[in-house]
Amino acid sequence: MGAALGLLGDEWSLLIVRHAFIGATRYVDFKQRLAISDSVLTARLAALVDGGVLRRVRSTVAGRHEYVLSRSGLDLWQLLLGIWSWEQEHVDGQASRLPQMVHAGCGRRFRPVLCCAACATAAAVDDVEATFGPSGSFARSLPAGRNRRRPSGARSSAAAASTAEGPDMFPETMAIIGSRWSSATLGAAFLGATRFSEFERLLGAPPNIVADRLRSFVELGVLDQPRGTDGPDRSSYRLTVKGRALFGVAASLLAWGERWLPAPDGPAVVAAHRACGQAFRPELACGECRRMLRRDEVGIA
Numbered sequence: 001m002g003a004a005l006g007l008l009g010d011e012w013s014l015l016i017v018r019h020a021f022i023g024a025t026r027y028v029d030f031k032q033r034l035a036i037s038d039s040v041l042t043a044r045l046a047a048l049v050d051g052g053v054l055r056r057v058r059s060t061v062a063g064r065h066e067y068v069l070s071r072s073g074l075d076l077w078q079l080l081l082g083i084w085s086w087e088q089e090h091v092d093g094q095a096s097r098l099p100q101m102v103h104a105g106c107g108r109r110f111r112p113v114l115c116c117a118a119c120a121t122a123a124a125v126d127d128v129e130a131t132f133g134p135s136g137s138f139a140r141s142l143p144a145g146r147n148r149r150r151p152s153g154a155r156s157s158a159a160a161a162s163t164a165e166g167p168d169m170f171p172e173t174m175a176i177i178g179s180r181w182s183s184a185t186l187g188a189a190f191l192g193a194t195r196f197s198e199f200e201r202l203l204g205a206p207p208n209i210v211a212d213r214l215r216s217f218v219e220l221g222v223l224d225q226p227r228g229t230d231g232p233d234r235s236s237y238r239l240t241v242k243g244r245a246l247f248g249v250a251a252s253l254l255a256w257g258e259r260w261l262p263a264p265d266g267p268a269v270v271a272a273h274r275a276c277g278q279a280f281r282p283e284l285a286c287g288e289c290r291r292m293l294r295r296d297e298v299g300i301a
């Protein structure tokens with residue numbers, strides 16, 4: 001999990017993967033489409049090749065090479081679709097800003113629905129029983145060497161004015177999965193933490209860090225503080241509708257990490273679908289025709 005977040009918990013990396021899905025292969029393709037500096041692009045491409053997401057192959061043009069998605073890279077389509085869908089539905093301004101997606105299977109514009117792969121029925125956060133597995137703990141799930149915060153929602157006017165995509169394509173997703181403790185805070189909420197002390201214990205983080213992450217999640221509208229008779233309870237937090245909808249993104253990221261970057265001592269999280277009792281593996285169905293989505297059936301309108 002930590003390896004997956006270290007590799008993908010960075011918006012440039014996700015944007016590079018996104019453009020690789022829609023036809024960018026050469027360095028200049030990425031450079032033209034993204035408002036990115038040469039040093040950052042070079043470093044991210046190298047990290048994605050190192051992490052096995054992209055393959056560097058010889059081009060038909062002598063002396064050049066291209067970047068193509070590996071099998072693990074292609075397998076990121078569910079995560080990208082989940083992020084796109086969540087930002088569209090739950091983040092202000094994104095519905096008009098992000099492209100529409102079309103399901104080739106039914107020809108309609110759609111939103112994906114998270115399902116259990118074993119029984120092919122819809123599954124939300126409450127339908128899945130999850131606990132830490134052998135390699136799971138929040139100390140382990142923290143990406144190595146990463147401790148930066150992104151300003152939440154701040155967009156530079158230069159990036160907004162340009163047609164190239166800047167590092168603000170998925171601003172709120174990145175505020176949540178792109179910083180050291182935030183993804184762990186979300187994971188703790190999905191594992192049922194509601195009291196400040198529970199977050200503190202599950203994260204094993206100093207109280208000021210826990211307080212800071214919880215405050216930013218409340219600002220993002222991912223958590224709220226239930227009201228008692230005398231106002232909001234400042235020590236209790238619960239996932240909002242917007243927060244619960246992030247379950248698909250978290251489950252896809254976790255499943256991808258387990259498939260492609262497995263820990264030698266077993267999975268980080270063991271999850272079962274309550275309705276069928278099988279191990280929970282996330283899959284996406286078309287919200288219109290309800291058929292399971294395949295990567296080659298998803299297109300931009």
Ligand SMILES: [Zn+2]
Nearest residue numbers: 116119273276
């Ligand atoms: Zn099931």
Ligand SMILES: [Zn+2]
Nearest residue numbers: 103106286289
């Ligand atoms: Zn469909």
